[in-house]
Amino acid sequence: MKRTGLANRARLVWAIVVKDFVDGFKNKKLLTNTISIIFLVLLYRFLPILGSGSDPTRLVLYDEGESSIVRELDRSEAVRLREVETFEAMVYQVGIEDIHTVGVVLPVDFDQQVLEGERLMLEAIIDHWVNDEDEAYMRADIEPELTRLTGAPVQVNMVREEITQADGAYAFQIAIGLLLVMGMMGMMFTPQLLIQEKESRTLDAMQVSPVTMMDLLIGKGIVGGAYALLMSGFVLLASGQFVLHWWAILIAILAGAFFNVSIGLLLGVILTDQKQVNLWGFIIFQPFIITMVVGMFEPIPNTIRSAMRWFPTVAMGNAAGQSITASVDLGSYFLSILVMFIWGAAFFGVTAFLLRRAEK
Amino acid sequence: MKAIEVKDLHRYYNGVKAVQGISFDVNDGEIFGFLGPNGAGKSTTIKVLTGQLRPTSGSAEVVGCDVVEDRQELKPQIGVVFEYQNLYERLSARDNLQFTARLYGAKKERVDEMLELVGLEDRSKERIQNYSNGMKQRLLIARALVHKPKVLFLDEPTRGLDPGVAREIRSIIANLADSGVTVFLTTHYMEEADRLSDRVAILHQGEIVAIDTPEALKEAYGEEDRATLEDVFIKLTGKDLY
Numbered sequence: 001m002k003r004t005g006l007a008n009r010a011r012l013v014w015a016i017v018v019k020d021f022v023d024g025f026k027n028k029k030l031l032t033n034t035i036s037i038i039f040l041v042l043l044y045r046f047l048p049i050l051g052s053g054s055d056p057t058r059l060v061l062y063d064e065g066e067s068s069i070v071r072e073l074d075r076s077e078a079v080r081l082r083e084v085e086t087f088e089a090m091v092y093q094v095g096i097e098d099i100h101t102v103g104v105v106l107p108v109d110f111d112q113q114v115l116e117g118e119r120l121m122l123e124a125i126i127d128h129w130v131n132d133e134d135e136a137y138m139r140a141d142i143e144p145e146l147t148r149l150t151g152a153p154v155q156v157n158m159v160r161e162e163i164t165q166a167d168g169a170y171a172f173q174i175a176i177g178l179l180l181v182m183g184m185m186g187m188m189f190t191p192q193l194l195i196q197e198k199e200s201r202t203l204d205a206m207q208v209s210p211v212t213m214m215d216l217l218i219g220k221g222i223v224g225g226a227y228a229l230l231m232s233g234f235v236l237l238a239s240g241q242f243v244l245h246w247w248a249i250l251i252a253i254l255a256g257a258f259f260n261v262s263i264g265l266l267l268g269v270i271l272t273d274q275k276q277v278n279l280w281g282f283i284i285f286q287p288f289i290i291t292m293v294v295g296m297f298e299p300i301p302n303t304i305r306s307a308m309r310w311f312p313t314v315a316m317g318n319a320a321g322q323s324i325t326a327s328v329d330l331g332s333y334f335l336s337i338l339v340m341f342i343w344g345a346a347f348f349g350v351t352a353f354l355l356r357r358a359e360k
Numbered sequence: 361m362k363a364i365e366v367k368d369l370h371r372y373y374n375g376v377k378a379v380q381g382i383s384f385d386v387n388d389g390e391i392f393g394f395l396g397p398n399g400a401g402k403s404t405t406i407k408v409l410t411g412q413l414r415p416t417s418g419s420a421e422v423v424g425c426d427v428v429e430d431r432q433e434l435k436p437q438i439g440v441v442f443e444y445q446n447l448y449e450r451l452s453a454r455d456n457l458q459f460t461a462r463l464y465g466a467k468k469e470r471v472d473e474m475l476e477l478v479g480l481e482d483r484s485k486e487r488i489q490n491y492s493n494g495m496k497q498r499l500l501i502a503r504a505l506v507h508k509p510k511v512l513f514l515d516e517p518t519r520g521l522d523p524g525v526a527r528e529i530r531s532i533i534a535n536l537a538d539s540g541v542t543v544f545l546t547t548h549y550m551e552e553a554d555r556l557s558d559r560v561a562i563l564h565q566g567e568i569v570a571i572d573t574p575e576a577l578k579e580a581y582g583e584e585d586r587a588t589l590e591d592v593f594i595k596l597t598g599k600d601l602y
Contacts, residue, residue: 011462012463014462015459018459018462019448019451019455019459022451022455023448023450023451026450026451026487200446200447200448200449201442201444202446202447202448204412204446205442205446205503206463207411208410208411208412208438209435209460209464210432210436210463210464211463
């Protein structure tokens with residue numbers, strides 16, 4: 001076979017991409033799925049907020065001395081207390097806790113200040129994305145309660161702090177949102193692009209046209225990837241306020257899309273109908289999502305945690321989480337990106353191999 | 361010049377002999393009828409000639425391109441109408457043709473020309489899932505011609521169509537030959553093959569049992585003065601057509 005020009009190949013891939021996009025806009029099933037995913041993303045993002053309306057504020061307390069008020073705060077119903085040993089632990093805990101969490105420092109001479117009956121000013125931290133409304137909500141819980149318990153007027157000076165760790169509730173929220181949309185678009189929708197061609201037997205028409213199976217694979221991959229990126233945009237719209245490093249989240253999304261779409265292409269090549277895609281897409285998705293949840297939250301031995309870094313969804317969780325921290329741990333971040341690309345390239349390589357073998 | 365040259369072509373599927381050593385030529389600009397009962401190997405032969413299947417042995421050239429070695433060079437030179445209606449149902453006729461035109465690098469005007477040729481210009485923007493079988497079949501022919509192929513493969517192009525629509529399709533095929541396109545036609549309808557084909561080959565159990573002009577075949581194998589191609593077919597294959 002003679003080598004054909006790159007421009008020619010690009011034209012063929014572009015033709016497939018344009019056709020699939022036009023077809024996608026007319027596909028009611030795809031539109032329904034898209035709306036469902038958006039709904040799911042919004043639900044994940046805003047359900048905790050809706051459900052937390054009457055919850056007491058979580059108070060992460062770092063007591064520099066041995067203040068007597070701590071025992072009374074523990075029994076308080078206005079706040080939910082969690083005491084930590086160091087300032088760093090307080091910052092960490094505020095970063096990983098869910099909505100309405102404030103870290104308060106009790107100075108070493110707090111009891112003395114209370115006895116003197118002076119107006120008390122306490123230093124506190126909240127996450128950098130907390131809005132004014134939520135700040136007021138927490139203030140309304142904490143200040144009256146501290147005033148009641150001390151008998152002296154208390155004012156809390158809340159400072160917004162950039163979080164330092166990539167495995168908290170908000171990192172998880174972004175990561176799980178991205179995995180949901182990319183899993184749906186990559187592992188469920190992308191194979192359908194190929195299955196449709198098989199079921200309608202339009203693939204036969206492609207085979208007698210100048211399109212090679214590699215053109216087809218790349219074209220379908222681009223379409224699946226574009227939909228995955230588009231849907232990821234909704235996750236960022238919903239959770240973008242947490243992000244401090246946009247370059248980090250965008251690279252993470254690209255790598256995640258590549259890895260998810262590569263799995264989808266493999267499924268599309270080896271499976272023959274829509275039902276198989278639904279079944280196998282669902283089955284394959286489970287270990288990926290479970291590993292991410294376990295990898296980000298569960299207290300697991302360090303050896304297992306180290307091994308899990310090589311799992312693509314754990315890597316995706318870490319990379320997405322890094323984007324909302326004060327400073328990106330570049331070594332850990334780029335290792336995660338590399339892991340996703342390696343997995344994606346491996347799946348794509350296997351798919352290309354199978355197609356080339358079939359073509360011969 | 362020969363548009364198609366097939367020499368001692370074999371194709372086996374898991375040990376089953378679908379095509380067994382067939383050899384034939386198709387002349388440039390000719391309508392060549394390729395007839396045979398179900399399972400005779402017609403579709404297998406078309407798949408080999410269009411590069412969809414590799415032959416087990418033997419060789420085949422279409423417009424001078426080896427169907428195995430020069431597969432990519434062959435593709436722009438042929439058009440195929442499959443025996444099933446494989447179109448993008450959610451897209452319009454125009455979208456379907458534009459996609460094919462893009463694949464072959466054909467000019468945009470060809471889309472309008474083809475829509476006019478098959479009489480679909482008025483409904484070109486409708487989704488084709490609303491089309492009748494006849495309209496879809498006409499669109500399939502338009503799709504196969506959009507890039508001006510030198511050889512057109514038609515696999516049962518009138519099967520299951522109303523007589524009126526089938527006649528329109530036959531008229532389009534006849535006009536194609538007049539414009540210099542070589543047509544490789546498989547059909548169950550002997551009258552259609554008789555009327556359209558310059559020459560026909562009759563395939564039986566993977567082998568060609570006769571090849572000539574319809575008139576010559578009727579003369580050679582017909583037992584009556586008014587023998588039809590169907591009579592010849594039944595005599596040679598021992599099978600009814602339906």
